[in-house]
Amino acid sequence: MEYTMKLRAAFGRVLNLCGLLVSITLMAVMVLVVANALLRYLFNTPVAGTLELTEGALPVIVFLSLAMTQYEGGHIKVVLLTRTLPQGLRRAAVVLAMLAGAGLFAWATYAGWKLAAKSFAIGEIERGSIRYPLWPVKGAIAFGMALLTIQFLIDAVLAALGGALPDAEPEEIE
Numbered sequence: 009m010e011y012t013m014k015l016r017a018a019f020g021r022v023l024n025l026c027g028l029l030v031s032i033t034l035m036a037v038m039v040l041v042v043a044n045a046l047l048r049y050l051f052n053t054p055v056a057g058t059l060e061l062t063e064g065a066l067p068v069i070v071f072l073s074l075a076m077t078q079y080e081g082g083h084i085k086v087v088l089l090t091r092t093l094p095q096g097l098r099r100a101a102v103v104l105a106m107l108a109g110a111g112l113f114a115w116a117t118y119a120g121w122k123l124a125a126k127s128f129a130i131g132e133i134e135r136g137s138i139r140y141p142l143w144p145v146k147g148a149i150a151f152g153m154a155l156l157t158i159q160f161l162i163d164a165v166l167a168a169l170g171g172a173l174p175d176a177e178p179e180e181i182e
Contacts, residue, residue, distance in 0.1 A: 009169040016079075016162050023076040023155065030072045037065045057138030064134060064145045071152030075159045099167060106164035113157040120150030 044058040077083055090101045124146035126132075132142045 009166070009171050012162065012166050012169060013171065016166060019158065019162060020079050023079050023159070026072045026152075026155065027076050030069050033065050034069055037062050037069070057136065060134050060136040060138055060140070064140065064142075067145055068148045068152075071149045072155070074152055075155035078156060078159045078163065099170075102167045103164050106160050106167060110157050110160035110164060113153050113160065117150055117153040117157055120146065120153055124150050 040055060040058055040061060044055040048054040090098050093101065124143050127141075127146050128143040133139045134142055
């Protein structure tokens with residue numbers, strides 16, 4: 009279990025780097041939106057491409073944050089059925105839930121990579137006041153889902169080995 013905890017911590021550092029990238033992107037979007045609003049109001053000259061750039065940045069912000077949210081135990085958890093189960097069954101339910109999440113997001117990652125590759129192959133671009141390729145945005149979405157898949161797998165192994173996850177209640181998994 010010690011190896012799994014070290015692996016989880018190392019992966020957490022990767023997720024922190026993604027979180028830093030998300031923070032920088034979010035700050036850039038906020039500066040862009042404020043600058044656009046001020047320039048539009050004061051000088052009737054909006055910043056070209058604000059809509060397109062914010063549209064492209066939002067999926068990156070959301071999907072690169074998902075794995076960090078799982079790492080920190082920030083996702084919504086419903087324990088209506090599992091809180092009455094004995095400890096062993098409760099742990100099994102947590103492991104099954106983590107594996108189900110990993111399976112779902114592994115499939116979504118595969119589909120996302122295929123869409124990003126197709127977007128790259130056909131030269132898909134965002135059309136509007138500015139143009140930019142869409143494959144990096146689609147690739148970031150797939151990458152974020154891949155990170156979440158890995159985090160689910162790490163958490164499933166940790167739960168199976170008897171470790172407590174950040175969002176676990178003390179009476180839920182001991």
